[in-house]
Amino acid sequence: MKRAAIGLALLAVTPFAFAQKQDAVFFRDAWNVKAYPAAPRLAQYSSMVPAVALPAAEVSVPERLDEIRQWNANGGEPMRNGFRRTLPDAIDLHLTGAVASKTGAAAYARGMVAASDRGTIVWSTVVEVEKADRLRLHLENVKLPEGAVLWVYGAGEAPHAFGTELLDPAGSIWAPSINGPLAFLDVEVPAATQASFTIREVMQLVRAPKPEDQPTCLIDASCVTTSTFNKITSAEAAIAHLEFVVPGGNAVCSGGLLTDRAQDGTPYLLTANHCFSDQTAASSLEAYFDYRTTSCNGSAPAGSSLPRVDGATWLASSATSDFTFIKLNNRPAGRTLLGWDARAEQVASTGIRLHRVSHPFPDAA
Secondary structure, three states: OOOOOOOEEEEEOOOOOOOOOOOEEOOOOOOOOOOOOOOHHHHHOOOOOEEEEOOOHHHHHHHHHHHHHHHOOOOOEHHHEEEEEEEEEEEEEEHHHHHHHOOOOEEEOEEEEOOOOOOEEEEEEEEEOOOOOEEEEEEEEEEEOOEEEEEEOOOOOOOOOEHHOOOOOOOOOEOOOEEEOOEEEEEEEEOOOEOOOOOOOOOOOOOOOOOOOOHHHHHHHHOOOOOOOOOOOHHHHEEEEEEEEEEOOEEEEEEEEOOOOOOOOOEEEEOOOOOOOOOOHHHHOOOEEEOOOOOOOOOOHHHHHEEEOOEEEEEEEEEOOOEEEEEEEEEEOOOEEEEEEOOOHHHOOOOOOOOOOOOOOOOOO
């Protein structure tokens, strides 16, 4: 068995320091989900020509696509679905109130800038990667004031808002992924403040070929009924499809929400150490929920239509027992937090059926 696709994959029993049995808990409401204003969309509404345009990977860097195929074909962990591309000209933003005009949008720093009706400064740009399925922008040397909001979106997408909660230890942000070859980025800051960052690279996400797993290893959870596993619906509500940045590019794994002794709904999530094991990767995390096939042995869904959490706090990892434990920045509504029992006699007992629930292979993300 090389890699699970959706089937019976993650009610993990990991020996935490607690010995008290915990039951699964269902939470109908969301947790720590923020409300944001509408995106200014300056570059999009102005029909701005892309600040930077890269040619199709198949033409300009076919070797990078081959590297991903070879890595996954050889069973490399974690499985990869993206690679970095350097921009020929960096976008270097230094935003202050002095550059914003009250008479309308103006060209600035390879984008558009304006003073808003809300008394703020807004700036917007767009980057193109020809024929790309999905993209992530990398913001480096990020300096943002209190109250700053950023949005990222594709040409036909609703803007996805985020802020300084995605800052990694190096002061960078990997923006959430967007669909399509055009990545729009908007920034809004209070008028009396300053903001700056540089964009030197993008992550191009690709549809990687499926691994050659044995058919008996892969059981589609959409084919499983309550007669086989009576908690299948609850288990699926706890499982996340994870995408994150690693030194070799972008990678994918699975993880499951775990409850704690307080059962207060804090979105702790357990994944594997071979997926990632530091705050840098956790800051770049995109956790997609309800990422299940549309029918028994059907296709995977489009990630943009699913509940998603951006970013997490890394808490602990161990290569010995191959776990990574994190806390997500928020939790979508309708989630199950799985129970656990770390007592040695329970872990070692025979005759106990363990079910594993993972995500479909991300060939339609």
